[in-house]
Amino acid sequence: MQWFDALVQGVLLGGMYAQYALGMALMFGVMRIVNISHGDLVILLSLIGISMAMAWGLGPFTVLIILVPLGVFMGWLLQKAILNKVVGSDPLPSLIATFGLSIALQNLMLQIWSANSRSLPGEGIESRSIDIGGIYIGLLPVIVLVVATGLTWGLDLTLKRTRFGRALRAAAADVEAAAMTGINPRAVYALATAIAVGILGFAAVFQALRSTVAPADGAAQLIYAFEAVIIGGMGSVWGAFIGSMVLGISQGIGFRIDPGFGVLAGHIVFLIVLATRPQGLFGKA
Amino acid sequence: MSAVLSTHGLVARYGDFQALYGVDTELHAGEAVALIGANGAGKSTFLRAIMGLLPVAREMVRLDGEPVGGTPTDRMVRKGIAIVPEGRRLFSGMSVEDNLRVAIDQAARMGAKGGWTLQRLHQLFPILAEKARTPVQSLSGGQQQMVAIGRALLCQPRVLLCDEISLGLAPKVIREIYAALPEIRAAGTAMIVVEQDVGLAKSASDRLYCMLEGRVTLTGNSAEVTREQIGEAYFGAGHAVV
Numbered sequence: 001m002q003w004f005d006a007l008v009q010g011v012l013l014g015g016m017y018a019q020y021a022l023g024m025a026l027m028f029g030v031m032r033i034v035n036i037s038h039g040d041l042v043i044l045l046s047l048i049g050i051s052m053a054m055a056w057g058l059g060p061f062t063v064l065i066i067l068v069p070l071g072v073f074m075g076w077l078l079q080k081a082i083l084n085k086v087v088g089s090d091p092l093p094s095l096i097a098t099f100g101l102s103i104a105l106q107n108l109m110l111q112i113w114s115a116n117s118r119s120l121p122g123e124g125i126e127s128r129s130i131d132i133g134g135i136y137i138g139l140l141p142v143i144v145l146v147v148a149t150g151l152t153w154g155l156d157l158t159l160k161r162t163r164f165g166r167a168l169r170a171a172a173a174d175v176e177a178a179a180m181t182g183i184n185p186r187a188v189y190a191l192a193t194a195i196a197v198g199i200l201g202f203a204a205v206f207q208a209l210r211s212t213v214a215p216a217d218g219a220a221q222l223i224y225a226f227e228a229v230i231i232g233g234m235g236s237v238w239g240a241f242i243g244s245m246v247l248g249i250s251q252g253i254g255f256r257i258d259p260g261f262g263v264l265a266g267h268i269v270f271l272i273v274l275a276t277r278p279q280g281l282f283g284k285a
Numbered sequence: 286m287s288a289v290l291s292t293h294g295l296v297a298r299y300g301d302f303q304a305l306y307g308v309d310t311e312l313h314a315g316e317a318v319a320l321i322g323a324n325g326a327g328k329s330t331f332l333r334a335i336m337g338l339l340p341v342a343r344e345m346v347r348l349d350g351e352p353v354g355g356t357p358t359d360r361m362v363r364k365g366i367a368i369v370p371e372g373r374r375l376f377s378g379m380s381v382e383d384n385l386r387v388a389i390d391q392a393a394r395m396g397a398k399g400g401w402t403l404q405r406l407h408q409l410f411p412i413l414a415e416k417a418r419t420p421v422q423s424l425s426g427g428q429q430q431m432v433a434i435g436r437a438l439l440c441q442p443r444v445l446l447c448d449e450i451s452l453g454l455a456p457k458v459i460r461e462i463y464a465a466l467p468e469i470r471a472a473g474t475a476m477i478v479v480e481q482d483v484g485l486a487k488s489a490s491d492r493l494y495c496m497l498e499g500r501v502t503l504t505g506n507s508a509e510v511t512r513e514q515i516g517e518a519y520f521g522a523g524h525a526v527v
Binding site for chain 1: 338358359374375377383384388392393437440
């Protein structure tokens with residue numbers, strides 16, 4: 001029973017990781033842009049949300065409504081101002097540029113919000129739970145999982161079925177050939193990064209509700225997002241979702257074995273996948 | 286008769302290496318022009334320069350008399366020029382239909398008008414209907430070339446640039462692909478066909494240009510130029526080769 005409980009809690013934790021991983025699946029998995037500032041953007045959005053909630057007494061839903069469009073704008077700006085200048089087949093320039101941005105953002109956040117941990121008051125939803133046959137399931141993690149599933153479904157459909165999705169996949173496959181087909185790759189990439197960071201607006205609210213955030217926390221989110229995308233397989237949105245589940249379940253079971261072992265268990269499973277199936281669970285080659 | 290597309294002293298370089306030395310060409314509405322020349326003569330560079338894939342001065346390329354040199358590639362497509370690039374350059378990982386749909390999407394976005402539809406393309410190359418769901422990387426070379434041509438046509442071009450569409454294909458497949466060109470011309474599309482096979486180039490065009498080391502060394506009606514003239518222009522006999 002306690003192992004089943006660990007599995008359930010792991011899946012719920014996976015829902016949170018999926019919210020970090022979706023933007024990464026789009027940027028790293030599809031566009032092959034390495035965005036080191038991914039986690040820091042989550043934290044930045046969280047801190048902005050917390051400050052707004054404190055200043056104006058906003059509820060979490062209102063904060064979400066504000067943070068998602070703000071994330072979209074930040075993503076668009078990130079692509080226009082920085083990433084479009086370094087875009088190309090070589091992932092190194094984008095890695096270095098966003099690594100610098102990551103450090104700058106962390107210091108900026110430290111300057112504004114100090115190193116204290118903060119969280120978003122959730123009007124009680126963060127502590128409510130449901131008792132199902134002896135297993136207590138938190139209401140908030142269920143909401144997180146449902147939202148993550150909805151976002152995955154929406155993003156997958158956008159990539160497969162829409163004009164924008166096809167244009168993005170075409171540009172990711174061959175930027176020059178995409179331009180020869182009438183696609184403006186910079187405009188398509190700007191929209192894609194806007195969507196990726198917009199999704200982080202969801203992650204920012206839920207992260208701040210279920211736990212605390214501090215300016216230096218971004219690195220952990222970054223590594224979970226990378227791991228989830230690689231476990232799932234590059235270029236697959238549902239793969240990133242399943243990869244998040246694998247990571248969440250590994251950690252859930254690891255925590256049950258020993259509270260200090262949880263995070264490490266996730267990394268070990270990631271390394272096992274990398275060693276035995278480097279293309280990822282849903283990767284093609 | 287005024288030219289649809291013309292180049293005026295077109296110069297292009299890759300860094301320090303100059304690849305084109307003042308190329309003057311003209312393409313009239315509905316006309317097919319062949320561009321022949323040996324490897325490294327500058328044929329592909331010429332097409333890339335027209336498409337805005339290399340930096341060139343504005344006045345060097347004119348479309349309907351309007352200077353368009355150096356316009357970004359996607360905007361050139363919007364203005365009515367499409368290219369079947371060397372090496373086909375399909376969107377790998379995507380199906381045949383999705384590859385074609387990318388062009389349909391963009392033509393719709395730009396409000397491009399033209400007669401090319403998926404149905405008409407399937408009449409031209411029936412195999413593409415059959416393979417609609419197949420990922421492009423598992424097609425044969427000839428089938429991939431058909432997708433590349435289809436993708437360019439679905440951009441609804443007034444001018445189609447074809448870069449060595451026979452390269453690496455079996456003679457039977459080459460005949461099949463070249464058999465489609467008259468129908469494309471019948472739709473009113475003007476064409477520049479870059480080709481290494483001189484016989485093929487002559488039969489598929491009204492006029493031809495021969496290039497050598499970044500310069501035009503011969504131009505004339507395809508039916509009139511002789512093998513000897515082409516031989517001289519192609520290999521540079523009688524020209525001072527640097």
